Every structure is written in structure tokens, then in C-alpha cells.
Amino acid sequence: xxxxxxxxxxxxxxxxxxxxxxxxxxxxxxxxxxxxxxxxxxxxxxxxxxxxxxxxxxxxxxxxxxxxxxxxxxxxxxxxxxxxxxxxxxxxxxxxxxxxxxxxxxxxxxx
Amino acid sequence: xxxxxxxxxxxxxxxxxxxxxxxxxxxxxxxxxxxxxxxxxxxxxxxxxxxxxxxxxxxxxxxxxxxxxxxxxxxxxxxxxxxxxxxxxxxxxxxxxxxxxxxxxxxxxxxxxx
Numbered sequence: 001x002x003x004x005x006x007x008x009x010x011x012x013x014x015x016x017x018x019x020x021x022x023x024x025x026x027x028x029x030x031x032x033x034x035x036x037x038x039x040x041x042x043x044x045x046x047x048x049x050x051x052x053x054x055x056x057x058x059x060x061x062x063x064x065x066x067x068x069x070x071x072x073x074x075x076x077x078x079x080x081x082x083x084x085x086x087x088x089x090x091x092x093x094x095x096x097x098x099x100x101x102x103x104x105x106x107x108x109x110x111x
Numbered sequence: 112x113x114x115x116x117x118x119x120x121x122x123x124x125x126x127x128x129x130x131x132x133x134x135x136x137x138x139x140x141x142x143x144x145x146x147x148x149x150x151x152x153x154x155x156x157x158x159x160x161x162x163x164x165x166x167x168x169x170x171x172x173x174x175x176x177x178x179x180x181x182x183x184x185x186x187x188x189x190x191x192x193x194x195x196x197x198x199x200x201x202x203x204x205x206x207x208x209x210x211x212x213x214x215x216x217x218x219x220x221x222x223x224x225x
Contacts, residue, residue, distance in 0.1 A: 103153035
């Protein structure tokens with residue numbers, strides 16, 4: 001069974017601060033997705049990363065895929081209260097697009 | 112705006128009742144999924160379906176069944192609800208190549224079994 005670990009579990013920061021959170025797998029994976037879930041809603045896809053060393057940017061969010069294809073990071077610059085939510089990483093397993101999700105990182109950005 | 116619609120946001124049922132959770136998607140997606148989400152345990156896959164009338168067990172299928180009679184609709188059934196099935200239930204759909212396009216989730220149904 002492929003294990004996905006996300007860290008830290010919880011993070012509470014002040015508006016304007018920068019932060020980095022991590023997603024690590026017990027084995028090499030082919031590609032990975034990041035989702036954000038706001039309270040009372042379902043997760044929403046942010047990005048898919050597929051190539052070792054790949055970096056993708058989404059406004060103030062920077063996603064990186066490790067060279068060894070076993071880890072990924074999400075960096076947020078100048079966090080805003082609107083960034084508050086649960087950040088989930090997920091990796092593809094099997095031949096039929098079934099995703100395995102990490103337990104998530106709960107981010108709270110205080111005004 | 113494409114979406115996945117879950118029939119109820121909140122549901123309260125009694126132990127032993129048969130419970131139906133409905134999910135409809137308007138994107139012509141082949142794949143549909145049911146997850147439950149619990150604090151500290153993350154999203155756990157209950158059942159999924161790759162096509163009409165097809166279903167496969169996920170990681171925690173015990174106590175649940177599913178039905179997919181039409182492409183756009185995927186129903187989760189709790190045959191005899193128990194208190195340990197109190198949870199947030201999330202439905203999702205994706206194209207056949209769901210990996211490149213990601214999943215689209217519904218807003219969830221928070222089920223309480225008393």
C-alpha cells in the first residue's frame with residue numbers, strides 16, 4: 001500500500017506570512033494532485049504535477065514536484081485569510097484513475 | 112457551470128434505517144466515486160464506478176452498497192445505518208482519464224445517525 005504523509009497537520013499563521021507544506025510518499029509515483037477544501041464544501045483541484053522537478057505557479061501558490069518523484073511541496077507567498085482551508089495531496093494508483101488522498105493540512109490564516 | 116450535485120447537505124437518520132445518498136453529475140463523466148471524510152482519517156474510498164452498472168469496492172465498503180443505473184447518477188446505500196456511519200460523505204466524478212483532469216467533488220452530505 002502506498003502511503004502519503006502530509007506535514008504539518010495544522011498550521012496557523014498571520015496574514016502576510018509565507019509558508020511551505022509538504023506531501024511525501026513511501027514510494028515513487030507517476031504524478032500528483034493538490035486540492036483545497038473550504039469548510040462545508042468538497043475539495044477543489046488546484047494543480048496536477050507530473051514531471052520530476054516540475055514547478056507550477058497559481059498566483060501566490062507555488063507547487064513543486066521532487067526530483068526523485070517521491071515528494072511535493074506547496075509554498076504560499078503572503079498568505080491571505082482566503083487561503084484558509086484543508087490542503088490535500090493525492091496520487092494516482094492503478095490503471096483506472098483512482099486517487100489515494102493524504103490526510104490533509106489544515107491551514108488557518110488570521111487577519 | 113459544470114458540477115456534481117448531492118441531494119442533501121445535512122441528513123439525520125435513526126439506527127437501522129435504510130439510507131440513500133444520491134449524486135448527479137452533468138459532465139458526462141465515466142468515473143464516479145463515493146468517499147467518507149472523518150477527522151484524523153482523511154478521505155476514504157467506499158465504492159467507485161467506471162461505467163453504468165459497473166461498481167468496484169474501495170477501501171471501506173462494509174455496510175454500504177451502490178447503484179449506477181444511469182451514467183449521470185451514482186447512489187450510495189446504507190442498508191442498515193449505524194452510529195459509526197456518522198460522517199461527511201463526498202461524491203466525485205472524473206473523465207475516464209481522470210488523472211490528468213482531476214476529480215470534481217460535490218459539496219458533501221453530512222450524515223448523522225442517532
